[in-house]
Amino acid sequence: MSNLQEIKKRRTFAIISHPDAGKTTLTEKLLLFGGAIQTAGAVKSNKIKKTATSDFMEIEKQRGISVATSVMTFEYKDLLINILDTPGHKDFAEDTYRTLTAVDSVILVVDCVKGVEEQTERLMEVCRMRNTPVIVFINKLDREGQNPFELLDELESKLNIRVRPLTWPINIGANFKGVYSLYEQMLYFFKINKTKIEADVAKVNLEDEKLEELLGERDANQLTEDVELVEGVYDAFSEEAYQKGQLAPVFFGSAINNFGIKELLDTFCEISPIPQPRPTDVREVEPTEPKFTGFVFKIHANLDPRHRDRIAFLRICSGKFERGKFYKHVRLGKDVRFSSPFTFMASDKSVMDEGFPGDVVGLYDTGNFKIGDTLTEGEALQFSGIPSFSPEIFKELINMDPMKSKQLEKGIQQLTDEGVAQLFTLDLGNRKIVGTVGELQFDVIQYRLEHEYGAKCRWVPMNISRACWLTADDKPAMDQFVRLKGNQIAYDKDRNPVFLAESEWMIRMNRENNPAIHFHFTSEFKTEMAL
Ligand code: G4P
Secondary structure (H helix, E strand, O other): HHHHHHHEEEEEEEEEOOOOOOOHHHHHHHHOOOOOOOOOOOOOOOOOOOOOOOOOOOOHHHHHHHHHHEEEEEEEEEEEEEEEEEOOOOOHHHHHHHHOOOOOOOEEEEEEOOOHHHHHHHHHHHHHHHOOOOEEEOOOOOOOOOHHHHHHHHHHHHHHOOOEEOOEEEOHHHHHOOEOOOOOOOOOOOOOOOOOOEEEEEEEOOOOOHHHHHHHHHHHHHHHHHHHHHHHOOOOEEEEEHHHHEEEEEEEEEEEHHHHHHHHHHHHHHOOOOOOOOEEOOOOOOOOOOOOEEEEEEEEEOOOOOOOOOOEEEEEEEEEEEOOEEEEOOOOOOOOEEEEOEEEEOOEEOOOEOOOOOOOOEEEOOOOOOOOOOOOOOOOOOOOOOOEOOEEEEEEEEOOHHHHHHHHHHHHHHHHHHHOOEEEEEOOHHHHHHHHOOHHHHHHHHHHHHHHHOOOOEEOOOOOOEEEEEOOOOOHHHHHHHHHHHHEEEEEEOOOOEEEEOOHHHHHHHHHHHHEEEEEOOOOOOOEEEO
């Protein structure tokens, strides 16, 4: 098969949702439909159980499970589908953001009872930054949820994207009868059904007399009215607008009952984008280019102290990846090769001899990689679009054992390379400030520093709520600002200056008073902070 055929065969996407909306259930059902697993329950949830929040080792153990489900590959209708898993837990949101840089599209799961929740909004913000195409699956229609029109309005207003329903529900909750496919003109009947895969269907259009027979007069009339309204209110579905990330098709269903999944998967296969070009610091890389390139978007530590290796997940962006071949590690400027790269087929880990754009390769790593690292066949380019976002909680790292400061230094460098947290350094006194999105990471870091590096630390909370990256065209203005702000300026791992602010008000005030300085929301400086 040619490289182009291999590329056209691949679809790489992530399922995202607020915790509990049904991401794990939907993932499992897609694998069932794809024949990758035979029974429900085969996919271990990587969901971090609520009871475990104080026991982070338990959480890490559960996170360990997620290595096995980090990438799930299956074949369906001659396509090779890669689902990239994302942790649901809020404290690991950064992991999810980074995984979103490695996909070509996403399926967003929304709970029809809860509507758009906080985590959904944040994840969608990240998708919108990159114009990632989104399909929405409104789940749990067997529950007494909100009115579908209201749900769609909420999606549009809170997620800042146009939507277009492709199926329409007939009632909701206890009276839920199924969905009408607007493009197939087909009724899919709902039954509580946790095991069987296919729903009962009837091919009827809205003028068909059988509609009333099948649904009863009231529901048939309601459906006809609703569909008229949908067709009147929403523009026709445009595949092009979807692929540009401007329009999200919407499906309704019930993942636990295997309902609405097949339509979702079939449509996904038809419309979802093939592996896309990716930006680098020098040019855009096309998947069809003959030479191999790829970048690391996730690093997972092995917590077993006897095997200190880590697994780096690399997304292939162009060319062909081959086992045992030397590639250039651009940041380190050295050649590296991998004797046992692996992939995940039907949820088994197996050695990957060759891989193509869209594929994700697992690479054993002994500390050579950090997030965003690029491998090429020699060209000096660095993939971009893998920004850091501002952490929310900041604490100073205090060394508790002066004899072990080297170990502490190395440990915190490596852990932050993995993306566990972000490290900021104050020039004065070389003080180290660690920023995270959740309290959990502080426990994890403290534990790992002690057990993996033999270094003891404690944390001092800091009155900081936001970090923003600074740039200025006017260097003297920047130097002056940095001098004036003293301990409010720290440096990230790449020595970029960062303003550590107590509040958004503080950022606003500083921005007003210092028009020559630009305050950025992410480390890639594309998005100026909107406050
Ligand atoms: P997540 O990965 O997004 O966090 O969600 P997950 O799939 O784990 O689903 C969260 C809960 O919602 C689970 O129940 C799951 O069974 C339930 N669920 C998923 N889809 C549907 C649906 O279509 N209808 C209804 N009524 N429930 C659904 P749980 O009680 O938290 O877990 P479990 O004991 O059932 O596994």
